[in-house]
Amino acid sequence: MDERQFYTERRVTKTASYVCPKCRERSDFDVQWLERSKKNSLPSHANEIDRAKFAKARNHLVRIDDVVVCKNQRCRARFDIPNLQSVVFV
Numbered sequence: 001m002d003e004r005q006f007y008t009e010r011r012v013t014k015t016a017s018y019v020c021p022k023c024r025e026r027s028d029f030d031v032q033w034l035e036r037s038k039k040n041s042l043p044s045h046a047n048e049i050d051r052a053k054f055a056k057a058r059n060h061l062v063r064i065d066d067v068v069v070c071k072n073q074r075c076r077a078r079f080d081i082p083n084l085q086s087v088v089f090v
Contacts (some may be wrong), residue, residue: 061088
């Protein structure tokens with residue numbers, strides 16, 4: 001069974017403050033995340049392995065955006081989101 005059947009997914013936008021590496025200006029950016037919430041019950045066609053995986057499943061966020069564009073009109077450089085964290089457990 002696919003792990004995505006254990007969760008309900010929805011897109012969430014959160015703001016984060018980053019510094020542009022080119023112009024050194026700090027700005028707030030909207031970063032998109034995929035929020036995965038654990039379902040209340042297991043699908044009916046699950047076996048023992050799927051039940052064990054479902055018991056360990058937790059709510060978490062997965063970052064969708066990897067690159068942001070600087071908001072400074074003179075710079076407009078694209079840069080990678082600097083922190084390495086792409087999955088956050090809630």
